[in-house]
Structures are given as C-alpha cells and as structure tokens.
Amino acid sequence: MSLIPVTILTGFLGSGKTTLLKRILTEAHGQRIAVIENEFGEENIDNDILVADTEEQIIQMNNGCICCTIREDLRDTLSDLAKQKRAGTLTFDRVVIETTGVADPGPVAQTFFMDDEIAELYLLDAIVTLVDAKHGDKQLDERQEARRQVGFADQIFMSKTDLVSKEEADALSHRIKHMNPRAPQKRVHFGDVALKEVFDIKGFNLNAKLDIDPDFLKDDGHAHHHHEHGEHCDHDHEHGEHCNHPHHHVHDDDVKSFVYKSNRPFNPTKLEDFLGSMVQIYGPRMLRYKGVLNVTGMDKKVVFQGVHQLMGSDVGPKWAPGETKVSKMVFIGIDLPQDLFKAGLDQCLS
Incomplete structure (x- = not known):
C-alpha cells in the first residue's frame, strides 16, 4: 500500500x-x-x-x-x-x-x-x-x-x-x-x-524547493549581515519587527523568522555538530527550519529540514552547470537567538 x-x-x-x-x-x-x-x-x-x-x-x-x-x-x-x-x-x-x-x-x-x-x-x-x-x-x-x-x-x-x-x-x-x-x-x-x-503541497518533502518569498529577502535586506536602514528605522534590527515603516504597525512577535545565506561551502562535520547542539538547546522553540546547502566536496545539494527536535537531511539534485552554489536556510521559531545562530553557522563554513 x-x-x-x-x-x-x-x-x-x-x-x-x-x-x-x-x-x-x-x-x-x-x-x-x-x-x-x-x-x-x-x-x-x-x-x-x-x-x-x-x-x-x-x-x-x-x-x-x-x-x-x-x-x-x-x-x-x-x-x-x-x-x-x-x-x-x-x-x-x-x-x-x-x-x-x-x-x-x-x-x-x-x-x-x-x-x-x-x-x-x-x-x-x-x-x-x-x-x-x-x-x-x-x-x-x-x-x-x-x-x-x-x-x-x-x-x-x-x-x-x-x-x-x-x-x-x-x-x-x-x-x-x-x-x-x-x-x-x-x-x-x-x-x-x-x-x-490545499493538497500535494509537499511542505515536508525534503527535495521540494526552498520557498522563501523573494520579496521577503529584498524587504529589509535581512538575509545579509549588513544593510542600510531607512530613515524610519531604529537602526538596531534585523527583522523589521521594530522598524517603524509607515505601512505597518510595530509588532514584536515572539514567533520570528530569519534567513541565512552564504556563498562559501559548509564543512559538513562542523555543521552537523553545530545544528545538533542548537536543536538540543532550542528544539522546543524551533518550529520549522529548512535549508538547501552547498557542502564541501559534494557536487549535489544537501537538503535538510526539521520540526522542533526532529531534523532530517538528504542528498538532493546536482548543482546545475553555471548555477551559483549558495546555501540558503530559513529558521522559524520562538525568540531564537538569531545572532548566535548566524555566528555559529559562519564558523561552520569551509
């Protein structure tokens, strides 16, 4: 069956x-x-x-x-x-x-x-x-x-x-x-x-493409480690949650998301250790997380995703000829320490 x-x-x-x-x-x-x-x-x-x-x-x-x-x-x-x-x-x-x-x-x-x-x-x-x-x-x-x-x-x-x-x-x-x-x-x-x-969305399929709204990445530039702030911002934010743009109210939601991107490949052992330790500590607060990764020594993409403490990964399709090998990850959770995650992921790069 x-x-x-x-x-x-x-x-x-x-x-x-x-x-x-x-x-x-x-x-x-x-x-x-x-x-x-x-x-x-x-x-x-x-x-x-x-x-x-x-x-x-x-x-x-x-x-x-x-x-x-x-x-x-x-x-x-x-x-x-x-x-x-x-x-x-x-x-x-x-x-x-x-x-x-x-x-x-x-x-x-x-x-x-x-x-x-x-x-x-x-x-x-x-x-x-x-x-x-x-x-x-x-x-x-x-x-x-x-x-x-x-x-x-x-x-x-x-x-x-x-x-x-x-x-x-x-x-x-x-x-x-x-x-x-x-x-x-x-x-x-x-x-x-x-x-x-409603059906056959494949939201839990490891090899379904990583859906991150492209406008979200453009929005406040928070996929990057540095960005320019508009005149309406309090300057010290990554996520628009304290950003007083006229088009939306200030909501400091505890459920937030952040995106991590890098053009440098990951060291697989370091990454596994780091993600494993983060899941141990923050798993109950990690709602959904997913990524398509460029891993040293591999000509295929590595796809991973998780719900709370449960994390899985799989080898995906080959990088296409001429395709930019960029790792993209999105984390959605409750009050996750974004800076700690980003600094730790930086340390896992080859």
Whole structure:
C-alpha cells in the first residue's frame, strides 16, 4: 500500500477552517478524503454537514468522503483507519486532520515522524493555516497558539478580508510574512480555494524547493549581515519587527523568522555538530527550519529540514552547470537567538 498523504488544517477559532473543509468535502473532485476532527467547542463538521446524531466514530458521506471524530489518541485513529483501508472496509485516498482552534500543530506533525508504524503508513504533506483578517492581529498579539500556527504553516489562507480595508489586510499580510517567509499567502473568500492549493503541497518533502518569498529577502535586506536602514528605522534590527515603516504597525512577535545565506561551502562535520547542539538547546522553540546547502566536496545539494527536535537531511539534485552554489536556510521559531545562530553557522563554513 502506498503512503497515504495527510494534510493538517489549522487556524484560530473562527478563522474559517470548517467552511474550507465543508467546501473540500462537498465538492465533486472524485477524491475520497478521510477527515479526522479534534472535538472541541462548537465547531463541528458533523453537525453542519451531516446533521446526524450518531455515536458512530466513522461516518461515510454520500460523496465517498468519510468523517471521524477523535475520541481517543490521534495515533490510534490513524492506525485504525489504515487497518480498515487495508481490509477494504473503508476506501479513502488521503487524510485531513482538522485541529482545534487553540491547538499547537507541532505535536500533531511530530506524530508522523516519531511513530514508526504511522511513518510507514502515512506521508505528512503540509500544514495549512487559516488566519482571520478581521481578528488576526488581536489573536496574534494575545495567543501564542495563533502565532505557532502561522510559524508552522506551509500554506496560509487569509479569510474574511471583505470585513477589513485593503490597508489592514496588507499590514496583517506583512506581519505574517515576517513570522513565516516560507509559506505562500492567499486571500480567500468563504473557503473558495482550488484543491491544488490545499493538497500535494509537499511542505515536508525534503527535495521540494526552498520557498522563501523573494520579496521577503529584498524587504529589509535581512538575509545579509549588513544593510542600510531607512530613515524610519531604529537602526538596531534585523527583522523589521521594530522598524517603524509607515505601512505597518510595530509588532514584536515572539514567533520570528530569519534567513541565512552564504556563498562559501559548509564543512559538513562542523555543521552537523553545530545544528545538533542548537536543536538540543532550542528544539522546543524551533518550529520549522529548512535549508538547501552547498557542502564541501559534494557536487549535489544537501537538503535538510526539521520540526522542533526532529531534523532530517538528504542528498538532493546536482548543482546545475553555471548555477551559483549558495546555501540558503530559513529558521522559524520562538525568540531564537538569531545572532548566535548566524555566528555559529559562519564558523561552520569551509
């Protein structure tokens, strides 16, 4: 049996997860989707879509999708679904896990790497996060779970933009980009999203290209070790978080990102030791990190990525003839000591 792709759908309460999910489940796309729903609060797909009061854990829908509510451990539910798929009692092509609005998606993602049985059955494709344009700023200010949901995301959808001005939506988008520059953002209306923007994103695929918004790199020049500051800046910043540009408010979010680039190759032993020690110390605060590396003595790219303490690497494609061999890394985390990371990475260069 080939690996079953999984999408984690997350977002704060009221951000439109259920609307998006309802659209995915009721659309005639020919895919059979199993939805695993964390029961929490009023947001319950079953009530909305099925209007069925049933004790059954797994409900078949008329378009071939199935819906199950977690009344036990996620791992057990995944294991049970795979067993039924193998036995032929259930047919589905992929799984969507809708987390509760106040959930940190980290532990859900880790289930797919830490548990051997689950890793042999399922392939985590991406974490998709919805942000409510109307309440997003306040939620990001007040709730770390909301900031983590943005930090973990591979794709971000901003909902309810019709309830705010374009300037407000732009300011929120700018803020989110500084928290997570590797996740593309899209503004959506009532869950109106093409399936290809939700599924098969390959956010956890080591060899998927390193998506860092090119405008983010241009934005304040913080991919470089030195840059010019505009007249509106407090000078001492790397990240625009204290930068009083007229186009956005000052938000000192604890979830921040930084990019490291170098044209010099890495010494692989030094780099492994350094990253290993950083993950030991800061792993719980490292949400997502990913890089494409130029390593001494190798004609192929080395790709690495991680979630919290779990880090993996793989040999990627060859550097193309004439391609500039540049290492690019992005780190997204909670109050990570950027200067320490950058100085340590500098020490790992050949």
